[in-house]
Amino acid sequence: DTEVTQTPKHLVMGMTNKKSLKCEQHMGHRAMYWYKQKAKKPPELMFVYSYEKLSINESVPSRFSPECPNSSLLNLHLHALQPEDSALYLCASSRSFQTNTGELFFGEGSRLTVL
Amino acid sequence: RKEVEQDPGPFNVPEGATVAFNCTYSNSASQSFFWYRQDCRKEPKLLMSVYSSGNEDGRFTAQLNRASQYISLLIRDSKLSDSATYLCVVNGDDKIIFGKGTRLHILP
Numbered sequence: 001d002t003e004v005t006q007t008p009k010h011l012v013m014g015m016t017n018k019k020s021l022k023c024e025q026h027m028g029h030r031a032m033y034w035y036k037q038k039a040k041k042p043p044e045l046m047f048v049y050s051y052e053k054l055s056i057n058e059s060v061p062s063r064f065s066p067e068c069p070n071s072s073l074l075n076l077h078l079h080a081l082q083p084e085d086s087a088l089y090l091c092a093s094s095r096s097f098q099t100n101t102g103e104l105f106f107g108e109g110s111r112l113t114v115l
Numbered sequence: 116r117k118e119v120e121q122d123p124g125p126f127n128v129p130e131g132a133t134v135a136f137n138c139t140y141s142n143s144a145s146q147s148f149f150w151y152r153q154d155c156r157k158e159p160k161l162l163m164s165v166y167s168s169g170n171e172d173g174r175f176t177a178q179l180n181r182a183s184q185y186i187s188l189l190i191r192d193s194k195l196s197d198s199a200t201y202l203c204v205v206n207g208d209d210k211i212i213f214g215k216g217t218r219l220h221i222l223p
Contacts, residue, residue: 041215042202042213042214042215042216043159043213045211088156090158090159097209103149103161103164104159104161104211105161106158106159106160107158108157108158109157109158111156
């Protein structure tokens with residue numbers, strides 16, 4: 001069982017909806033990540049939070065808005081998405097970002113469908 | 116040259132066979148290297164870290180060749196449960212780069 005918990009597992013939303021994806025870890029990790037993965041492609045990095053501060057935004061459209069309320073929680077707020085945003089959204093954590101060795105712990109993902 | 120390149124797949128091999136995956140990386144300053152496994156419609160999971168001296172975990176052996184900027188994964192006595200996508204991951208300059216992955220199908 002993964003120690004990174006994501007909710008919801010599945011989400012269907014219309015292009016005018018506002019929804020949020022949630023991620024939680026209790027391993028004491030200080031870096032948390034959002035990745036997007038399309039079918040048969042590798043995960044693509046979206047955002048990195050390090051010590052609850054946004055460290056990396058990989059030029060993600062503003063219709064995706066991340067939030068890190070505390071060191072255990074990471075949210076991804078979704079608004080006015082497009083059908084091409086349909087994908088598996090993976091949350092991951094690691095001990096730290098600056099000294100990260102690439103050992104990422106992934107949640108099971110939230111499978112998003114935008115109609 | 117792409118940052119991380121892997122063998123194209125899919126690999127279809129009979130159960131019990133030995134299979135090898137290769138991965139090359141372009142950034143000579145890369146510091147750490149990993150193989151992740153991803154089952155269909157599941158999240159990636161760390162399979163092995165790759166060390167300069169090479170390392171082995173049961174049927175799995177990983178090797179790193181820094182001079183050639185190349186890492187490999189060998190699976191011996193393959194099982195049906197080894198069917199998955201294997202992702203090469205390279206870390207350097209605070210960037211974690213995923214390869215596109217190689218799909219492996221073990222045939223009964």
